[in-house]
Amino acid sequence: MVSLPENMTPPLSCDNLGGVFGPDPTQYAMTSVLGQCCDDAGQVYLAVYLPTNTPIALKKFNMDKAKDEMDNIQNEIILTRQLRHPNVVVINAAFVLDNYICVVSPLMAFGSCRDLLNRHFTEGLPELAIAFILKDVLLALDYIHKKGYIHRAVRASHILINEYGQAVLSGLRYACRLVKNGRWQRNVHSFPSSTSRNLNWLSPELLEQNMQGYNEKSDMYSLGVTACELANGMAPFQDHPPTLMLTEKVRGFAPVLLDFTTCPQYSDTGQQNSNPNQAHGMPSDAINSGVGDSVGSNGNSLEGGGLASRRFTDHFHRFSELCLQRDPEHRPSAAQLLLHSFFKLPKRMNAPPLPQLLHPVIPLTKVVLGTESSEDFFGVADRLSDLDLNTCEWDF
Amino acid sequence: MGSERAEEPIHIVYSDEENVLDEEERNSRLFEDLEPASWINDEDTDVTTFFHRVDSDQIIYEAKKKRCKMIGKYVMGDLLGEGSYGKVKEVLDSETLCRKAVKILKKRKLRRIPNGEQNVQREIVLLKKLQHPNVIGLLDVLVNDEKEKMYLVMEFCVGGLQDMLESTPKKRFPLWQAHGYFCQLMDGLQYLHSQRIIHKDIKPGNLLLTLSGILKISDLGVAEALDFFAEDDTCYTGQGSPAFQPPEIANGHEKFLGFKVDIWSSGVTLYNITTGLYPFEGDNIFRLFENIGKGEYVIPDEIENPLRDLLHGMLQKDANDRFTLQQIRQHPWFLRKPPQTLEEVPIPPLRGDELHNMTVLPYLMDYHYVEDPASGQPQYYTEHERNAWAERGEQDTYPTECYPREWADQLGDLKSKESSPKKFQDDVGYGNSNKYHGDDEMETIADSTKRKTKRRPTSCISVKKFPPCKQS
Numbered sequence: 001m002v003s004l005p006e007n008m009t010p011p012l013s014c015d016n017l018g019g020v021f022g023p024d025p026t027q028y029a030m031t032s033v034l035g036q037c038c039d040d041a042g043q044v045y046l047a048v049y050l051p052t053n054t055p056i057a058l059k060k061f062n063m064d065k066a067k068d069e070m071d072n073i074q075n076e077i078i079l080t081r082q083l084r085h086p087n088v089v090v091i092n093a094a095f096v097l098d099n100y101i102c103v104v105s106p107l108m109a110f111g112s113c114r115d116l117l118n119r120h121f122t123e124g125l126p127e128l129a130i131a132f133i134l135k136d137v138l139l140a141l142d143y144i145h146k147k148g149y150i151h152r153a154v155r156a157s158h159i160l161i162n163e164y165g166q167a168v169l170s171g172l173r174y175a176c177r178l179v180k181n182g183r184w185q186r187n188v189h190s191f192p193s194s195t196s197r198n199l200n201w202l203s204p205e206l207l208e209q210n211m212q213g214y215n216e217k218s219d220m221y222s223l224g225v226t227a228c229e230l231a232n233g234m235a236p237f238q239d240h241p242p243t244l245m246l247t248e249k250v251r252g253f254a255p256v257l258l259d260f261t262t263c264p265q266y267s268d269t270g271q272q273n274s275n276p277n278q279a280h281g282m283p284s285d286a287i288n289s290g291v292g293d294s295v296g297s298n299g300n301s302l303e304g305g306g307l308a309s310r311r312f313t314d315h316f317h318r319f320s321e322l323c324l325q326r327d328p329e330h331r332p333s334a335a336q337l338l339l340h341s342f343f344k345l346p347k348r349m350n351a352p353p354l355p356q357l358l359h360p361v362i363p364l365t366k367v368v369l370g371t372e373s374s375e376d377f378f379g380v381a382d383r384l385s386d387l388d389l390n391t392c393e394w395d396f
Numbered sequence: 397m398g399s400e401r402a403e404e405p406i407h408i409v410y411s412d413e414e415n416v417l418d419e420e421e422r423n424s425r426l427f428e429d430l431e432p433a434s435w436i437n438d439e440d441t442d443v444t445t446f447f448h449r450v451d452s453d454q455i456i457y458e459a460k461k462k463r464c465k466m467i468g469k470y471v472m473g474d475l476l477g478e479g480s481y482g483k484v485k486e487v488l489d490s491e492t493l494c495r496k497a498v499k500i501l502k503k504r505k506l507r508r509i510p511n512g513e514q515n516v517q518r519e520i521v522l523l524k525k526l527q528h529p530n531v532i533g534l535l536d537v538l539v540n541d542e543k544e545k546m547y548l549v550m551e552f553c554v555g556g557l558q559d560m561l562e563s564t565p566k567k568r569f570p571l572w573q574a575h576g577y578f579c580q581l582m583d584g585l586q587y588l589h590s591q592r593i594i595h596k597d598i599k600p601g602n603l604l605l606t607l608s609g610i611l612k613i614s615d616l617g618v619a620e621a622l623d624f625f626a627e628d629d630t631c632y633t634g635q636g637s638p639a640f641q642p643p644e645i646a647n648g649h650e651k652f653l654g655f656k657v658d659i660w661s662s663g664v665t666l667y668n669i670t671t672g673l674y675p676f677e678g679d680n681i682f683r684l685f686e687n688i689g690k691g692e693y694v695i696p697d698e699i700e701n702p703l704r705d706l707l708h709g710m711l712q713k714d715a716n717d718r719f720t721l722q723q724i725r726q727h728p729w730f731l732r733k734p735p736q737t738l739e740e741v742p743i744p745p746l747r748g749d750e751l752h753n754m755t756v757l758p759y760l761m762d763y764h765y766v767e768d769p770a771s772g773q774p775q776y777y778t779e780h781e782r783n784a785w786a787e788r789g790e791q792d793t794y795p796t797e798c799y800p801r802e803w804a805d806q807l808g809d810l811k812s813k814e815s816s817p818k819k820f821q822d823d824v825g826y827g828n829s830n831k832y833h834g835d836d837e838m839e840t841i842a843d844s845t846k847r848k849t850k851r852r853p854t855s856c857i858s859v860k861k862f863p864p865c866k867q868s
Contacts, residue, residue, distance in 0.1 A: 189607035196492050209495045209607060210751040211554065211743070242493050243471065247760050 021104050023095040027051055028058060028104070035115070041066035046107070046364070055364070056092065057108065061101040068194050069173070073101060076173030083147065087140035089160065089170035109163035109363030110355070113156035117233050120361050124233040124258075127312055128346050129357040133159060134227060134319075135343045136167035141223065142334035144169075145216040148179040152192050154222035155201045156229045163365045165354030174198065178216060187213030200237040201225045204249035205328055217328035220337070224323025228255040231312060231320075254324035257317055259310040315342040453780035464763035466490070467547055468538050470498065474755035476746075481506060481516065481617070487549065488756040495552040495754060496535060503544040511635075515617045520548065522593060522616050530584030532604065532614040553604035553612055554752045555743040557669060561600055563744035568672035570738035571703070577603065578666055579730065580611035585658055586721050588613070592622040594629065594654035597636035598661035600669060605743060607752075620654065629654040638681050639674055640664045643713045646688035656715040659724070663710025670703065671696050675711060702729035 027050050034044040034057065047058040061073055080091045093104040110116065113133060116125065125133070137159055144151055151172065158171030174192045178185055191209055192198070199207070203221035205214040229235045236255030237245040256262045319342040325331050332340075345351070355363065465472045473486035482501045489496055506512035523534035536549035557577060561567045569577070581603060588595055595602075595616065602615040618635040631654040634645040642660035644652040667675050675693035678684030691713030695704055706729045709719040724730055746752055 189609075191494050199493055207493055208754060209552075210753045211607065212751055213607070241490070243488070243490050243760050244764050246493055247757065247764050250757060251761075 021049055021056070021092040022051070023093050025095060025097045025102065028056075028102075030058060034111070041069060047104075049104075055107045057105045059103040059105065060097075061103075063099045063101060072173035072194065075175070077103065079149070079172050079175055083144070083172075085140060085143040086166065087136045087168055088143065089168050089172065106162065107364060108160035108168065109365050110161035110165075110358060110361060111364075113159040113161065113167075113230060116161070116358065116361060117156060117230070120358075122233050124231045126357055127231070127316055128349065128351040129354055130227065130230045130316070131343055131345050132165065132351075132354045132357070133161070133167040133230065134223070135338065137169055137223065137226070138334050138338050138343075140167075140169035141216075141219055142338065144175070145178075145219070145334055148177060148184065149175045150178055150188070150214075150216050151175050151219050151222070152206070153195070153198045153201070154219055154226050155198060155235070156226055159226070161354070161358075163355070163363045165358075167354075185215075187215050189213040196242075199242055200235055200240075200245055201229075203328065204252075204326060207246055207249060214328065217331045217333070220323050220331040220334065221325075221328070223337075224320050225255060227316075227320045227323065228257055231257045231316070252326040254321075254326070257312050257320055258307055259312050260307060261311060261317070263307060313342075313345065315340070315345060318342070451780070452783060453778045455779035456776050457778070457782065464759040467498070468536075470496065470547075470549065471756050471759060472498075473759065474747075479615070481509065481512065486552065486755045488754060488760075495756075497550045497552050499548040499550060501546040501548065503546070516546070518619070518621075519616045522619055522621055523548075526588070526591060526593075528584060528587040530580050530611055530613060531587060532612040550614075551606065551612065553606055553614070555605055555746075557600035557603045557605070557611075559744055560605075560741050561669065561672070564741050566672045569669050569741050570736075571670060571734040572736045572738075573740055574666070574669045575729075575734055577611050577669065578662075581613065581662060581665070582721065582724060582730070584611070584613040585662065586725075588619075589655050589658070589721065592624070592626075594620045594622070594631060595658050596620060596631075596634060596654075596661075597640070598658055599637050599640045599665055601637075603665070622654065629656075631657070636661065638684055639676065641685070641688060642715065643689050643691045644715055646685035653715045655721070656718050659710055659718055659721070660715075663707060666710065667695070667707055671699060702727070702732070706730070 028047045029050055030045040030047045032046050034046050036043055037059065042059055042061040045058045045060065047056055048054065049056050061069070063070065066073065077091060077094050080089060089105060091103055091105055095102050113125070137154065141151060141154070151169070151174070153171040153174035154169070155171070158169060160168045160170055162168060174195060176188060176190055176192065178188060180188075189209070189211075191206075195202070201222045203214060203218040205212060206218045225236055237248065240248065319337070319340050322332055322337070322340070351357065467487070469490050470487035471490050473488065476484045476486050476497055478484065479499070482499060482505060484497055484499050487496050487498045488494070501516055503513070506516060509515075520534065520537060523532070527533065532553070533551045534548060535551065536547075538547040538549070539545075540547075561569070568574075581598070585595070585598070593616070595613065596618050597615060598613070602613065604612045604614050606612060620631055620633070622629055630651050632651050634641060634652075634657065636645075636657075640661040642652070642657055645657065664675060667673070673696065675695075676684060676687045678687050691711075693711065695707055699707070706719075706724065706727050709723065709727070712718040719727070743752070746755075
């Protein structure tokens with residue numbers, strides 16, 4: 001574990017990490033694959049910008065494979081370039097190489113939150129780490145909403161963490177504009193295209209596609225689902241067919257944070273097999289009669305294990321419940337949620353900075369990569385590619 | 397519309413919409429076993445022995461169950477409308493959860509319409525290559541040879557301009573609203589013409605709106621694609637709606653300029669949506685064509701000048717004098733949006749539902765939450781109650797189609813019966829229809845006790861057999 005030097009402070013914005021990046025493809029040396037994104041149409045590489053010897057992340061979209069996504073990718077680049085916020089992803093350069101679109105972004109040393117969950121925290125991240133992450137995401141959402149956009153794809157794989165422990169929101173290719181013809185709309189109605197993979201995170205009102213429409217409060221619901229994802233290790237509705245997920249949301253069943261307060265039967269027997277997602281809002285005898293069986297257990301290792309001893313604070317529970325309310329009018333805005341007591345926890349509990357909370361995850365920093373000499377760098381990169389990184393979702 | 401109702405008389409329970417006969421068929425079969433009513437004239441016959449009086453609260457309906465049915469990966473919903481070629485129903489893509497509409501075409505029915513099959517083939521070929529925000533998108537085509545049916549999956553629209561006009565007392569839009577639609581119509585039309593396509597049937601009924609309020613030109617059933625090597629836009633056939641036809645077609649010209657046909661129809665459409673009137677009318681098609689042929693019409697006084705001039709330009713009797721698309725786009729009325737003074741005409745509710753909720757949801761609710769479809773308590777209601785609902789203005793709104801109530805019921809059910817949500821069984825693979833005897837359309841009901849008996853549908857009146865009549 002390489003800990004941060006005491007006096008090292010995060011830069012104001014992550015785009016000043018490596019200075020200026022040019023659009024010349026020959027100046028980038030790709031070393032290893034970090035992950036996939038965009039339904040295999042895109043790949044994320046670890047690369048070096050040769051003029052400054054800076055490690056960066058380079059995302060390559062195959063234009064032949066990503067035909068349907070081309071508009072989204074184009075919009076993402078245009079929109080991201082217009083935004084400037086420490087918690088919103090940065091695009092340093094974008095260019096076309098053969099039949100690929102290449103997008104250069106700063107290297108996010110801890111990868112995406114989905115990576116962290118998949119590789120190290122299968123039962124969920126520590127609560128204090130989640131508080132740090134969600135606060136940064138809220139800052140990003142507040143900024144994006146005030147710019148008149150709805151993100152529409154808030155999920156763990158779209159939250160990246162840099163070496164200083166700052167969370168950065170990505171996945172802007174699904175965003176849509178709330179301002180139309182110069183007028184701020186109360187609601188919009190467009191259904192995001194090629195959004196199949198994000199469906200589980202989307203709000204009931206967006207999925208309903210009726211005349212009511214939806215607005216930026218839809219993102220707050222997605223944030224609630226993401227909170228559950230970060231806490232539980234697996235995404236809510238993961239095993240549901242999309243149509244069942246839809247009816248569940250329309251009927252107002254919201255996912256919950258899984259601990260022994262939301263699933264009391266675990267503390268008694270520890271061998272119940274019903275789906276904890278169903279527990280909320282159901283009479284407890286219904287649970288004991290094995291109601292959730294047909295929904296299927298998700299094979300999460302939490303069952304009967306860590307869940308019995310785990311307890312999230314009431315602050316966190318209340319925070320997720322606020323976000324996951326069925327009526328969008330009742331959900332607080334991003335600015336209001338930033339004042340929630342959940343975000344005062346780290347300070348009150350004297351929490352160490354996020355990188356330490358994520359111990360023993362080793363970030364992909366310059367020090368680790370040893371970029372002082374480029375030979376070493378490629379050596380490490382080779383070793384990196386030996387690791388099982390291909391399965392990770394680095395979707396930004 | 398009339399053939400597909402949410403309820404059936406209690407004696408006849410048919411769940412399969414295949415068995416619903418066409419209106420004519422139903423009427424013809426309904427009376428086939430009745431003798432001609434010559435006996436009514438018999439002096440000594442008391443009519444009441446033949447016609448039993450039935451009080452409206454003695455006719456009992458059973459609420460139709462919302463059985464989930466799939467076509468490929470699409471879950472079927474309720475009827476959205478009915479055209480000459482067949483029904484249009486709402487569907488939900490079970491993978492992307494995106495609302496869509498499906499046009500169901502029966503070959504049996506198409507054969508009876510002149511050029512029916514040809515028109516459909518042409519529409520498919522045309523729509524497939526078109527892509528523009530203001531032209532309806534064809535997303536998928538499914539064919540069931542066994543049932544001789546074709547399914548055209550299209551973008552979902554909540555309503556059309558015609559329904560909106562009819563829902564208002566004056567049958568017209570405020571100018572600013574009409575302007576918005578007209579501009580979109582011109583955008584779509586310009587695209588179609590750029591693709592060498594003449595729509596030939598522009599009218600409010602063929603202009604639909606999405607949830608976001610985007611206008612979609614639909615129904616390219618009679619559209620014509622110009623030959624790639626054609627010198628100009630000369631056409632020889634016109635099949636559009638009579639009231640929107642230009643003088644050259646009304647006068648029976650052998651050939652005419654295609655693009656100008658669409659300009660004329662768009663002019664009639666603009667006239668119609670801004671005044672609530674038609675420039676040409678007639679008791680029958682001959683009178684109508686006579687009037688159109690003369691090309692004389694009046695624009696109501698309330699229509700002021702930039703618009704008046706535009707209408708005159710678009711409704712020129714001589715196609716050569718008629719405005720071109722470019723002239724329209726440069727016209728002062730087109731360029732300047734009228735002030736938003738009057739209130740917007742909204743899209744009217746569908747069967748009482750102002751929000752236009754997904755009609756697929758109740759079917760999904762039934763599929764996922766009702767434990768055993770056969771054991772569910774049947775719901776009954778009487779003709780009397782039905783009439784009462786109708787009187788209260790809940791036209792076509794019967795309990796089975798009221799979402800909130802149904803959900804409440806479902807929720808109550810769930811709690812009381814402790815039933816659990818059902819998952820799609822893995823073997824009921826979406827779109828994997830090959831397993832099902834190559835049948836593209838299947839009912840995804842969990843239990844296999846599905847009734848396939850072909851029963852003759854009858855109206856509630858004919859259920860009551862007339863015993864004296866039978867004997868005679």
